[in-house]
Each structure stands twice: as structure tokens, then as C-alpha cells.
Amino acid sequence: MAAGREPKVAHRRPILAFVVAAVVAATTAAIPATAASADPAWLKRLFTQEFEEDFQRTAQGFTPNHWPNSSGQQARWVLSKGEGVRDSAGVAGGAQRFRVENRPEGADVHLVNPHSFVRGQAYRVQFMARAERTTKVDLFLRRDVRPFTPDASKTIEVTREWKSFTFQGTYTAAVAGSFRIGLQETGVDVFIDRYAVFRVTGSDRIAPIDIPAGMDATEQTTLVHDVDFEGEYTHGRYARGWQPNDPSNRADAFEAGPETRAGYFVDGTTSQRFKRETYVADNKVLESRAELYYSFTCQPKKKYRVTAHLRADQGQTEVPAQFGVRRAPEPYTFLTVRNLKLGGSWQPVEMDVVCVQRAGTGIQLRLTVGQVDKNIYIDDLTVSEVHDNPAHPVGTGVVSDNLFGIHSPLMHNPNWRWPALGQHVVRLWDTNTAWRFLEKDQDVWPWDDGQYGKRLDQTFMKKLIQTRNTLDPKLKIVYTMGETPNWASSKPDTPNFAAAPPKNDEDWKDYVRTVARRYKGEIDVYELWNEPDAGPRADGRSFYSGTPERMAQLARLARDVLDREDEEAILVSPGITTGGVSWLDRFLAAGGAEAVHGVGFHWYFGTNPENVGYIDNIRDVMRRHGIEHKKLWNTEGSSSNCVGGVGPCLNDKVAVCLKDGACDAAFCAAEPGNCREVNAVERRSAVARALLLMAGRGVENFNFYTLEGSHDAKLLESAATSDYTTPSEEGRGYSAAADWLRGGKVLQSYIIRDDIYVLRIQQGAQQHSVLWTTGEGVRVRLPQQWNAGQATTLAGTRVDISADRELDLGLEPVKIAS
Incomplete structure (x- = not known):
């Protein structure tokens, strides 16, 4: 956090051990003004401040960072120009004066010199200091945002005589940081002069970051x-x-x-x-x-x-x-x-x-x-x-086979076949198989000769059941209900009639009963509705225009019917969007919590699947309604940004933003250079990272949208004209992650320094680790306990781990065999 508020710390979380070197030396001899020409070859000067220029409070490059206590009380301090070290002629130059007048408990202030430090690199600061009386001064090398754990710290004793001090540490954060000076006593003037910051080059080798074997989840x-x-x-x-x-x-x-x-x-x-x-x-x-x-x-x-x-x-x-x-x-x-x-x-x-x-x-x-x-x-x-450990595993069970799902709206293609990507679930959506297509007229169900009933019966269900019987006995079918036909709608005379709930409960029950009887033992999961919280689309229509309370009534009615007609069937609540937690809260409070077996949601993660807080926020709503034990179903999502305009999109392709701004499709199109299309590694890794993180968060199901089609993220290349065997980059990432997770348990999951992600997975008698970083590429050292043997990328490239257990990490996850 830059100069400003830094809250009182009520409890400290456990601090992990990192590679840190802290050296402080003091001598009483005065030194001449530093000069880059006199620096040793292994020190590269980054910053020098002699405090000779005119300034009122702080010299250039310095700023106060202050924070209040829980009652809002602030420390009071003085910063000004003071008298510095005298030269050989006895002439005194300038210095930075720092004094804390008053410090309420829990409040404090530091004198800060911020820099864009590089993670894994060692830095050194040299300066001279004196005080009006002997006092203790704290030195820190630290990141400027939470967690405020210093990479190096030391307390020095400053006396009335000018002394030279050297302080060094290895920076381990992926964000900006600073050298900091804190005063232990109030009412004492401390003066700083001849200040310089260096990068310690040596062989110019960046020190690796040690990966701990685990992380305490203590809150x-x-x-x-x-x-x-x-x-x-x-x-x-x-x-x-x-x-x-x-x-x-x-x-x-x-x-x-x-x-x-x-x-x-x-x-x-x-x-x-x-x-x-x-x-x-x-x-x-x-x-x-x-x-x-x-x-x-x-x-x-x-x-x-x-x-x-x-x-x-x-x-x-x-x-x-x-x-x-x-x-x-x-x-x-x-x-x-x-x-x-x-x-x-x-x-x-x-x-x-x-x-x-x-x-x-x-x-x-x-x-x-x-x-x-x-x-x-x-x-x-x-x-x-x-x-706490924000990535700690939810649950201790085996990763569900249901996690690996797809949408396949082009199943009617004559060349369609079951691809070998590791999927075990198909969700029927965008397939024209909802209620308004199946029963266009009351009590008329054209299964054999109607366009849509026959489509569900002879295309989707027939092919999927054949696949289950011959290729994948684990295959589950998710059928999304809803979309009221005009004749049954409570708003039949509006263009958005399908979004209105049915006016008659018996019509709804008859619909659920008819589908459940026909496909008993074949449809495994019934999703109550699609995205009921989503606002109107470009055409002014929405998926649902009723209230959450009315949807809870429909859920209870559907559950009663399913319990009688197909007691093995699972009922999942409507798949809300990431903005639908208020809608979900009302639905669960109105009786939906008791009616459903699981909670549905949709998550389009783009290139940032690490933002799994969406999942945690939904889980907190479930916890408050007493159903935290029920399964969480991500029934629709992908790395797509262009569907619905949810994120940066350029030339109908997923993009990443290169400049500050709204970071959406309009921003990308506004000016060349605002965005760029994602590369192969980003496409491949986003899907894999999402699956790995969802496995750690205990998500039961994720259905990638889509297997084929014209969307900006799909699992197959040119599926409409191919033989359904060539995966896209997204498909390669999906398949690799499924292989790394299938039948396994996520034993541990944790984050190092905000951007290094670690999962420990047990598959049978074997254990392996998966690591990646969302920051700049970084070199890490693996824990000795892992007995690391070989690293495998999503693309299948294998690399032997060196004897020093060091490895270069990037955005693409790597599997470490143990």
C-alpha cells in the first residue's frame, strides 16, 4: 500500500520462510559522498539522494506512509530538511529529518523509499544516520500491499555521531515495494544522509524462491x-x-x-x-x-x-x-x-x-x-x-468425474463423434430442447415427427445413450429446464413470453413429469432454469422475468415430481451468473435451499481463472442457508470473453488488455494497442488452471461452452468440418488437466506471494504437484520432501528436474512427478 492507510494488525498470520539475507554494519568513520565511479563491479547503483536540493518536508524519492488505529487515530510526525554530514572543509550539507511526535497504540508512520524491485533479486541500501540522542531505528525491505511481511528487517542503534549503515535483502514479491525506516521512540529527531540503493549483481543470478511443502490454513x-x-x-x-x-x-x-x-x-x-x-x-x-x-x-x-x-x-x-x-x-x-x-x-x-x-x-x-x-x-x-490460505482445498474427497463436462450444440452434424478429451458430462443447452420447443401446443409432444421433439429424442439423447453404452459408462446428461411455451406463459402476449414463469402450476408439473418419465435413468441431472438473474440481452429479452420466490415454488414442484418419477435424478438450482448472489440468496430463503440437491452457477473466467472468489462468495451464501454440504455445479462457463461481452475481446477472439481502462470489448476496439489477442500458452493454460482451481474449491461439475461452434473459445479446431479428433489449444489444456486430476484427491492447495499457485494431488499410490505463476516468469526451488523427478507441461513436454531442485515457472502449469 502506498502512502496512506495501513490498518492495525489485530492478529498476525503465520509467516512462511523465504530466502532472505539481511546485513547491517555500522562504522563511526565519516565517508565521502558516494559516487557511481567508486562502486564495486558487483553493485549496480539504482538511486542516490544527497539531500542537497531544496525541499520542505521530504526529499525526492521519499514519502511518509502512515496508518490509523482501529479508532481512526493517527500518529503525528515531522519531516523536514536538516543539517547533514560535514565535508572535509567542515561544511554541512542537507539531510532528511524524521521525527514521530505522538503515536497512539496501533497507529504508526514510516519514512518510505519505494522502488520497482524485481522478485528474486538482492538489493542493498547504504546511508548515514545520526539522532539527537541514542535511539533504536527499524529498517525494512517490504512490499507495499498486504500481506505486509518484510523480506528483510533489522533494528539498528543510531547515536549522536554520524554512522554509516548497510542493509541488504532479497526481494520475493511480484509487486512494487520499498525500503522503510521506522522510529521506535517518539520525540527524537533522526537524520538521514548520503543515501543510495544498489542491485547486488554478483554473477547476476536471481535467487530462486523456495516453495514450502505446505501452508497452514489457520485463519x-x-x-x-x-x-x-x-x-x-x-x-x-x-x-x-x-x-x-x-x-x-x-x-x-x-x-x-x-x-x-x-x-x-x-x-x-x-x-x-x-x-x-x-x-x-x-x-x-x-x-x-x-x-x-x-x-x-x-x-x-x-x-x-x-x-x-x-x-x-x-x-x-x-x-x-x-x-x-x-x-x-x-x-x-x-x-x-x-x-x-x-x-x-x-x-x-x-x-x-x-x-x-x-x-x-x-x-x-x-x-x-x-x-x-x-x-x-x-x-x-x-x-x-x-x-488464511485462500486456496485451501474444500473437502477431502476424490475429484468428481462430473467436473469434466462440455456443451455440444452441433451434435446433429453427421460427422459428430465423442472426442477423447476426458469429458464425462454433456449439458443440453442452446440445443432447442427447452420446454417451449418440446410442447408448443398444450399436451402435444411430437417426439417422432416434430422438429424439436425428434431432435431431442433421435439426435441428442440417442447419440448420448449410445456413447454411454459403448464408450463412456460414466457419461452424465444435464438437461436444462424452463423457457415457458406461449400457451403456458403468465405473459403470453409479450415478445419475452418464454422468460415468464408458467401461470398454472399443473402445466409445469406435467412438463417435468413428461420429460422425467420418458428419460428415466437417462437424464441424470435437471437444471431448473438458465441464468434467471441475467438482465435483458441486446434484443430486449431475458431468460427469466419472474421473482426468485416464484422460482423457489417451481423448484419445490419439480422436486416433488422427480422424487416420484425418477428418484435417482438430481435437481440443481438455476444457473446464476456471477452477478446473481442476491438472486440466489432470495431463492434459497424462499424454500429453494430445501428443494434442490445442488446449487448451479455460471462462470466465464476469461484469462483470469485465479479469480475464484466468485465461487467462495456463492459458498458463503450456501453456508448462511445451511446447505454448505450440497454440491456446487458450474453448469456453464469457459475462457470465452466475447460471448455476452463479459471481458476483453478483439477480432472476435479472447484478448488481454495492454493499457489501463474498462478492459472490455469496447475498450479493445477503441484504439489499436489497447489489447492483443491471447497466445497459445494463454489459451491452453487458462482452461487448465480453471479446472485445477475448481477441483481445489470442491466444484462438482464444469461444462465448457462449447466443444465446437464459432465462439472464441472452443475445445476442438474446425469441429464442423473435421473428424472431431483435433483439439484446440483450449482442448489440449482441458485434456491435460483432466488427466492430471482424474480419480485424484487435492491434498494441498496454496498460493505463494500472491501469484505462485501450488497443488498437491494424490492419484492412487502416486503423488504429484502442479505449479504455475500469474506474474512474470520466476525461478523456484522445490522442497526436498517432494523427491521431484520430472516436470511435464500441458503440451506434453518433459524436463528432468536438476539436482538443485530449481525450476523456471511461467503461466503454463507444470506437473512435478514425485
């Missing part, structure tokens, strides 16, 4: 925000840090203010009150859509825990309220949310969230009441960063 927390709702309220209405969001921009649209009545605060004397109201505009009575929000720093891929207490007025019951973590800009999707029913006593609320937004995207806590003219109250809000 610790760091308090980031603590809002007690005491003190002065802004405009007499809003507690510290809270603001209103009111589309009507009317003062009479809502009420907010401090509440001090007895019983209406948890601790202290005050809570925040909030109420939406009606107002008149254009001779119409309208309901306010006002909300309260609190902005907080939510680092991408980091996990946070939010706690608060909420209540309604005394005597009230089931007052609806929504409290969640949401993106500030469009699309206004929640990362996690609680849809609550509040009563007249305080209700503790807790939710975990992994921040999955792009860097720089604002994140807010959002609070609103779902009913006008009802007060709600909030008190004792905390936000803590959760430090």
Missing part, C-alpha cells in the same frame, strides 16, 4: 474499519463514513439520523436510523429508492468479513432489509448480500466476501429497508480482512 484477521456510530453525524443525519444514495435527490424521500433511545444501541449511546418514505412528483405518489452506503477499500482477490447489528422498531416483525457488499459503478451487482427480516430486537449479521472486481473499482456496503415508512437501525459495524 487470522486484521481490523480494517470499526464504525461505532457515535460522535457527530454529518448534516445531523449520517454517521461517520456513511452517505445517502437517492435517485430522486429529494430531502423528503427518506429519514436518517442518530438514534439514542434506550435499547436502540448495542454499545455506546447511539445507532444509525434509516427510513424510506413516499413522496409526490408529477402528481404521482412514488416510493423512495434511497439507500445508505459506506465505501471501503476492498482489494481484489482478498477476503473480508463484515459484521454488524440491525433491528427494526419495537413490536415490528419481519421488516425486510437488504445489507450487502456491492460494486459502486455499473453493473451494480452485489458481491455478497443478506436479505433480512428484522424484528424489534438486535440481530447480529455476518458475511464473508472475496473482492472479485477489477482493481480500481469502488466497493460499498449498501443498506436499505424493503418497506416504506419502516425504521431500521444499524450499530457496531466492523470490516476485517481475513488472512
